[in-house]
Amino acid sequence: MSEKIDSRRRGFMSMAALGLAASQLGMFGSAEAQTTLAKPVVPPVKPGSNTSFAALKQIKAGLLDVGYAEAGPADGPPVILLHGWPYDIYSFVDVAPLLAARGYRVIVPYLRGYGSTRFLSADTMRNGQPAALATDIVALMDALKIQQATLAGFDWGARTADIVSVLWPERVKSLVSVSGYLIGSQEAGKMPLPPEAELQWWYQFYFATERGRAGYEKYRHDFAKLIWRLASPKWQFDDATYDRSAAALNNPDHVDITVHNYRWRQGLVAGEAKYDALEQRLAQAPTIGVNTITMEGDANGAPHPPASAYASKFTGKYEHRNITGGIGHNLPQEAPQAFAQAVLDVDRL
Structure with a gap:
């Protein structure tokens, strides 16, 4: 037993x-x-927690003396954050420290026509065509000795990042693009849209007139504030937040760059011949092969395509994120945690 x-x-x-x-x-x-x-995981941050950058610098790059903010370790993986119109580098004032804390070298440049960025020559055409802005970013990377970087942006900044990703993919490690694929052409810009869609582009038609140019020159502070409200109808920004960015619009080239950009899109003015070959490539609506996260706010009042319309344009590893909570067009400033998280995540796709 x-x-x-x-x-x-x-x-x-x-x-x-x-x-x-x-x-x-x-x-x-x-x-x-x-x-x-x-x-x-990016820690929670209340939008507007930061009101300044630790370091503002200048560097000669291509046609420009570029003003830019920098944060994070100098030997960290570089990320370049690109603002839109009529915004400025303060769209990323909460995003930059979040990424710097994760070890990134964060570069936030003023685009041509904004802030302390200036043309090196008075004779250079004040050209706002998309290929010119994209070339500026490659020149900036060369000046900073950055061979490859993650690019992230919205509005003009997203378009610029998209274009660099197509024309110089070897320079782009990964991409975060608010409103997705924004590459266009003059021929596409000439095509009429349904009336409701045309209404959203009212300012483009305003800028097509000399009255519009004069009006923007005279009322640019109030004009840009109206755009902010229309593009982000649920964002309750205060005067201090707006005024901090509106100061960048006092750049002496701002009106020329803005008006030329929108007139060029409609085929009303010429660009520069040196960009013709680049624009011809972009007119073919080429796909983007770098790893990408696209984003959209649930309350974006600016013209933007649905994500389903551009998903097939991204042929690398790809993800789309809808950001809820009344988030408008200026997504990085309205939802800095979500934007910074996308930058971290896109490098892991």
Whole structure:
């Protein structure tokens, strides 16, 4: 009897040991899986927590003396954040420290016609065509000795980042683009849209007239504030937030660059011949092969295509994110945590 009991006890103990071993292996496997799946998480931040950049710099790059903010370690992986119209680098004032804290070298340049960015020559055409802006960013990367960077932006900035990703994909590690694929052409710009869509572009038609140019020159502060309200109808920004960015519109080239950009899109004015070959490539609506996350706010009042219209344009690893909570056109300033998280995540796609 005792031998049978011992045999049963030994069998039970063996099974228990196997079960314990299996459970331990399962725990180890689970821990390993969790480690594999874990990703850096950007901590919560209240929009507007930051009101300034630690460092503002200038550097000669291509045709420009570029003003830019910089944050994070100089040897960190570079990310270049690109603003739109009529905004400025303060769209990223909360995003930059979030990325710097994760070890990124964050560069936030004023585009041509904004802030402290100036043309090196008075004779250079004040050209706002998309290929010119994209060339500026490549020149900036060269000046900063950045071979490859993550590009992230919205509005004009997203379009610029898209174009660099097509024309110089070797310079782009990954891409975050609000409102997705924004590459167009003069021929496409000449095509009429349904009336409701045309209404959204009212300012483009205003800028097509000399009255519009004069009106923007005279009322640019109030004009841009109206655009902010229309583009982000649920964003309750205060005067201090707006005025901080509106100062960048006092650039002496701002009106010329803005008006030329919108007139060029409609084929009303010429660009520069040196960009013709680039624009011809872009007119073919080429696909973007770098890894990409596109984003859209749920309350974007500016003209923008649905995500379904451009998903096929991204042929690398790709993800689209809808950001809820009344987020408008200026997504990085309205939802800095979500934008910074996308930058972190796109490098892991």
